Amino acid sequence: MFDHAVLEARLQRIAPALSAALGDSLLLVHAGLPVPLPENTDQTYPFLAHSEYVYLTGLECAGGIVAFDPLASGSSAWQSFVPELTESERIWEGRSQCPGTLLPHLTDWLQQRSSRPVVHLGAPPADRPADPARLAAIREVLKHLRRPKDAAEVALVRRAAACTGAGYAALRAHLRPGVTERALQIEMEAAFCRAGATGTGYGSIVGSGPNAAVLHFDPSHRILQQGEFVLVDAGARVDRYVCDVTRTYVVGAAPTPFQRDLHQLVLEVEETAIARCRPGAEWKDLHLQAAVQIASGLIHLGLMRGRAEDLVEREAHTLFFPHGLGHLVGLGVRDASGTAPGRTKDPRPSLRTLRTDLPLAEGYVITVEPGIYFIPTLLEDPARRERFADCVHWDRADALIGTGGVRIEDNLLITSGAPEILTAAIPKTP
Ligand SMILES: [Mn+2]
Numbered sequence: 001m002f003d004h005a006v007l008e009a010r011l012q013r014i015a016p017a018l019s020a021a022l023g024d025s026l027l028l029v030h031a032g033l034p035v036p037l038p039e040n041t042d043q044t045y046p047f048l049a050h051s052e053y054v055y056l057t058g059l060e061c062a063g064g065i066v067a068f069d070p071l072a073s074g075s076s077a078w079q080s081f082v083p084e085l086t087e088s089e090r091i092w093e094g095r096s097q098c099p100g101t102l103l104p105h106l107t108d109w110l111q112q113r114s115s116r117p118v119v120h121l122g123a124p125p126a127d128r129p130a131d132p133a134r135l136a137a138i139r140e141v142l143k144h145l146r147r148p149k150d151a152a153e154v155a156l157v158r159r160a161a162a163c164t165g166a167g168y169a170a171l172r173a174h175l176r177p178g179v180t181e182r183a184l185q186i187e188m189e190a191a192f193c194r195a196g197a198t199g200t201g202y203g204s205i206v207g208s209g210p211n212a213a214v215l216h217f218d219p220s221h222r223i224l225q226q227g228e229f230v231l232v233d234a235g236a237r238v239d240r241y242v243c244d245v246t247r248t249y250v251v252g253a254a255p256t257p258f259q260r261d262l263h264q265l266v267l268e269v270e271e272t273a274i275a276r277c278r279p280g281a282e283w284k285d286l287h288l289q290a291a292v293q294i295a296s297g298l299i300h301l302g303l304m305r306g307r308a309e310d311l312v313e314r315e316a317h318t319l320f321f322p323h324g325l326g327h328l329v330g331l332g333v334r335d336a337s338g339t340a341p342g343r344t345k346d347p348r349p350s351l352r353t354l355r356t357d358l359p360l361a362e363g364y365v366i367t368v369e370p371g372i373y374f375i376p377t378l379l380e381d382p383a384r385r386e387r388f389a390d391c392v393h394w395d396r397a398d399a400l401i402g403t404g405g406v407r408i409e410d411n412l413l414i415t416s417g418a419p420e421i422l423t424a425a426i427p428k429t430p
Contacts, residue, residue, distance in 0.1 A: 001239045002058035006152040011056065011078050014145040019070035019077075021141040025117045025134075026110070029053050031064040032123025050122035051331050052139075054240050055146055056080075061098035066122075067109055081106040146336040147328060148363030154413060156241035157330055157365055159196065161411065161422045163236035164243040166195035168426045171206075177226040177252040181206040181219035184232070192236035201242025202333045204234035208251065212404025213375045215323060227253040229404040235333070235411075244329045244367050245423050246409035250430050258301075259406075262372060263430045265297035266406045269370040273325060277368065277412050277419040281360045284351055287325040290370050291317045291350065298372070303396055315349045316391040319378050324354045326367035329411055335365070364414040365422070371407030374400040406430075 002010075018027065031053040034044035049060045056066045056078075063083040070077065082100035089095045110118070119138045120128045149157070170191035171184050185206045192200060207217035208224045212231035224230060228251050235243035248266075250259055273290050295317045296308035303320070304311055311317055327337040339345070340358035351357075360366065378384060379397055408428060412419040 001054070001156075002152050006150065007056075007058055008075060010150060011075070014142070015068075015070075015077055017141060017145055018068065018138075021138055022068075022070040022119065024071060025119050025138075026113055027068040027070070027138065028118055028120050028122075028124070029056055029066040029068075030120060030122035030124040031057075031059070031061050033062055033125075048240070051240070051335075052142060052146075053122045055331055057100075059098055059100075060240075061100070063103070064098060064100065065103070065106060067106065069113065079109060081109075140338075140341060143336040143338060144341050146331070147358075148361060149330055149365050149413070150363075153241060153330055154363075154365070156238050157243065157411070157413075157422060159238040160201070160236050160241050160243045161425075163192045163195040163197035163238060164234070164245050164423065165426045167192040167197075167234065167236060168232070168245070168247060171232060172249070172427075175224075175230065175249060175251065177224055180221045180223055181208050181211065181230070182221050184224075184230070185219040185234075188232070188234060195236070197236035197238055198240075199237050201235040201237040201244060205232065205246075206234070207231045207404065209404055210376075210402045212248070212406075213373050215373070215375075224251045226251055227256070229259065229406065231404060231407055233407065233409065235329075240331055242329065242333050243411050243423060244333050244369075244409060245411065245426060246369055246371075246407045247426065247428060248406040248408065248430060255430050259430065261301055262406050263408075265294070265301070266370055266372055266408050267428060269293045269297070270368055270408045270410070273368045273370065274410065274412060274419060274421065277360055277366065277414055279360055279362050279414060279416065282358075283325070283360065283366075284346060284354055284357050287354050288312060288350060290325050291321060294321050294370060294372060302393060303400075304392055306391055311391055312350050314388070314391065315352060316388045317350075318353055319384060319388060319392065319397075320372045320374070321370065322353060322373065322375065322378060323369075323371065324356055326369050326409070327356045328364060329367050330365045360414050362414055362416055365411060366414065367409055367411055369407060369409030371405055373405030373407075374403055375405070376401050 031049035034047040037043045065081045067079045080100035081103045082098040083103045085097045167188040171188040174187045185204050205217050206219040208230040209228040211217050212229045231248045233246040291312045292308045295311040298304040328335040337356045410423045
């Protein structure tokens with residue numbers, strides 16, 4: 001996944017901050033082990049090494065452990081221990097030996113430092129002693145260090161973006177009334193892989209008609225009807241690096257004026273937010289600005305009423321925009337998202353749904369994904385209808401239940417200037 005020089009530079013870059021956080025504690029980062037299927041067969045769930053381990057080694061080595069001694073200097077501070085390949089793995093799986101020092105030598109490494117506390121990250125076995133607060137603190141430090149992507153990581157995201165584009169083109173070519181969500185998923189995912197992808201970045205979402213209102217919808221055998229929305233949220237994976245892209249189309253017909261206006265509104269919110277993605281920009285500010293723009297657009301479309309800022313202050317926008325504006329993406333679909341170091345959850349109600357709270361910095365790869373949904377569970381909830389009685393033209397909102405929703409999502413690389421849209425080549429026309 002990464003060549004030696006790339007990994008060496010990465011480990012040297014993060015060592016000072018990790019050392020400062022660890023003090024004299026040792027760090028062990030575990031790849032984790034395959035999980036057997038409960039049926040007690042010889043099969044396991046598909047194995048992916050813990051992303052912390054992958055970041056430090058570029059390996060998918062089950063049972064592998066990276067050790068870091070903050071008091072040692074230079075490249076000797078890091079050592080990668082790997083299990084010895086068994087004969088059965090050679091015979092049944094055709095695997096080869098992972099590079100590194102064989103795992104039994106970790107015992108010596110630890111004995112030479114026996115007086116020192118150990119922090120376990122990645123996926124340690126359950127029997128390791130853990131200090132949850134200390135673990136969480138060190139994990140936050142490593143997570144923050146992982147946020148700016150190096151050139152090798154960005155190159156993998158670019159490859160994932162190209163494969164994702166091929167998948168969306170194939171889906172577009174098969175999009176017509178009479179096909180099923182599942183058929184579209186198959187065509188898209190096959191095209192990801194034909195273009196060189198390792199697989200999908202996450203479970204592909206293809207939701208048509210009312211299913212477009214389910215945020216994490218699993219494609220079904222539902223047949224697409226002419227003139228309805230189909231919402232596709234999917235991305236290819238290359239090695240462990242993924243894209244996360246959403247497009248919303250109208251099936252086999254020109255959009256109605258309302259569909260066109262709704263799609264145009266989401267697109268404008270996306271473009272405005274993208275233009276604001278500069279180093280130093282606070283993600284929660286971008287989210288709130290997007291929420292105000294959505295509320296304002298919904299007032300204009302005759303769905304909400306009042307002042308957009310007040311609606312957002314009261315969190316009425318979450319009736320239609322219940323999710324966050326985006327998250328970091330790359331090594332996994334949520335990558336190193338979360339909050340900036342030392343930051344606790346912002347108590348403002350309007351930010352309740354936001355899980356990412358950090359200032360952007362050069363090298364971050366982030367999604368921007370505004371959406372407007374008509375979700376029955378939210379719109380039919382008596383408590384919300386009462387609380388937001390004066391915020392919504394309820395008769396109009398009720399009439400839209402069943403029409404799904406619109407979301408548009410791209411992945412950006414934050415630069416010193418305007419962001420680079422890594423997924424810009426995927427057309428957005430509804
Ligand atoms: Mn996303």
